[in-house]
Every structure is written in structure tokens, then in C-alpha cells.
Amino acid sequence: MSQLITLNDKDIVLYALYSLGGFQNRIHTEDIALKCYELAPTRFSWTKYPQYPDIQPVRFALEKCKPLIIGSSERKQPSNITGWRLTDEGLKWLEANLIRIENQLGEKQSPTKRLVDNRRIKSLLNSLAYNKFITKGEKAEISHAEFAESLTCTVNTKPNILSERMEQIYSVANILKQNAVKEYVDFCRRRFSKQIEGI
Numbered sequence: 476m477s478q479l480i481t482l483n484d485k486d487i488v489l490y491a492l493y494s495l496g497g498f499q500n501r502i503h504t505e506d507i508a509l510k511c512y513e514l515a516p517t518r519f520s521w522t523k524y525p526q527y528p529d530i531q532p533v534r535f536a537l538e539k540c541k542p543l544i545i546g547s548s549e550r551k552q553p554s555n556i557t558g559w560r561l562t563d564e565g566l567k568w569l570e571a572n573l574i575r576i577e578n579q580l581g582e583k584q585s586p587t588k589r590l591v592d593n594r595r596i597k598s599l600l601n602s603l604a605y606n607k608f609i610t611k612g613e614k615a616e617i618s619h620a621e622f623a624e625s626l627t628c629t630v631n632t633k634p635n636i637l638s639e640r641m642e643q644i645y646s647v648a649n650i651l652k653q654n655a656v657k658e659y660v661d662f663c664r665r666r667f668s669k670q671i672e673g674i
Contacts (some may be wrong), residue, residue: 479620482579487515489543490576492559493569497544499595499647501558501639504548514580538543543568560642563649595640597645598627599656608659617664622667625659636674641671 486621491510506659511519512528534548543565549557550653561569576582599605602625620630626640641660648656664671 482515482576484518484532485540485578487511487518487580488533488536489540489561489565489569490514490573490580490582492544492561493573494582497559498566498569498650499643501546501560503558504534504537505530507537507559514582515626518542531663540565561646566650567645595627595644596653596656597649598624599644599659604663605656605659609655613662617663617666619667619670622663622670625663634671637667638671650665 488507488511491507491514492502495506495510497507506531508519508528515526517525519529519532521529537544537546537548537559542562544559544561546559547557582620598637602621604615604617604621604625607617607621623632623637624631626632626637626644628637628640632640641663645657648654648660
């Protein structure tokens with residue numbers, strides 16, 4: 476455990492978020508706290524009862540990690556979108572620091588397979604809207620219903636959910652270097668800005 480001295484709470488918290496799939500979905504604070512405890516139990520446990528994970532240092536570290544992550548503690552914002560997710564900047568930071576952190580933790584994660592198997596990416600690649608875009612680019616005629624379906628949503632999905640879903644897909648595409656998917660998301664941001672922003 477002495478090797479963990481060179482890792483700070485930020486390193487471990489961001490790595491925990493990443494290993495839980497926080498590059499594509501929002502992760503609950505308690506799940507992150509439990510993962511941090513598994514990775515570094517002496518760092519993230521109660522003092523008197525070290526067999527229990529301590530959520531407080533995780534909350535403090537998460538708040539200090541912005542803008543590498545977005546989100547909020549669930550008790551602060553009891554809405555339908557809570558938890559934490561890595562931003563593009565956070566993913567870049569992870570890519571630059573992943574080997575250093577894994578070597579010191581003695582861990583080796585392989586999230587790429589989970590990304591490839593992600594049902595939302597698969598659904599998008601098979602969607603009518605995406606294939607129209609691949610065929611006709613900026614001239615593609617895509618309806619609101621087709622756009623929503625490509626995100627595994629409906630025309631009645633709330634704007635904040637649509638926006639969150641697009642960010643998730645963009646993050647996954649960024650890691651997988653699927654530029655066509657990123658271009659599609661950017662196209663949809665422009666074409667369906669009113670629906671996404673709730674105007």
C-alpha cells in the first residue's frame with residue numbers, strides 16, 4: 476500500500492469512475508465510493524470502523540474534479556439525472572494518466588469491450604436516421620421521431636434526457652475513435668437544437 480502515497484484522491488476517484496463505466500453513463504456517488512474503497516481501503520474507510528467505506532472523501536474529491544467530470548451528489552439534486560460522468564476533458568486526462576494509476580493500484584481495466592458492446596451505440600449504428608446521415612451527410616432528411624429513435628428515445632423524451640443521451644454516445648464514439656458517429660451527433664445538435672434545448 477505504500478505505493479499509493481504517490482496517488483492522490485483525485486487519481487483514485489477518477490479511475491474508479493472510469494472503471495465503473497463513467498465514460499458513457501452517470502454513476503451514483505455511493506457506487507464510486509464503494510469502488511474507491513475496493514481500490515484503496517485504508518484511504519477510503521471510516522477511522523474507527525475501517526471495514527466500512529467512507530463516502531465523504533469521495534464527495535469532496537468529486538467536487539474538486541470539475542471540469543473533468545459533470546454531475547452532482549444525489550442528495551443535492553434529487554432529479555431524474557444524477558450521479559457523475561467524465562467529460563471529454565476528463566477522458567483525455569485519464570488517457571494521459573491511466574498507465575501511471577493502474578501500475579500503482581495493481582489494476583488493469585479493459586473498458587473498450589464494454590464500449591463496443593454498448594447497446595446504445597449498436598442501436599444508433601443500425602438506426603434509420605444514422606444511415607440516412609451516412610448516405611447523404613448534411614443533406615439528410617431526418618425526422619424528429621427518427622432522431623429520437625436513433626438515441627433509443629421517443630418524441631416525448633424530455634430535452635435534458637436527449638441532451639444527456641447525445642453526450643453519452645459522443646463520449647463513447649470519442650474513445651472508440653468513431654468519427655462518423657461524432658459527426659452525426661454534431662449534425663443532430665444543429666438540426667434538432669430546439670428539441671434538445673426545449674425551445
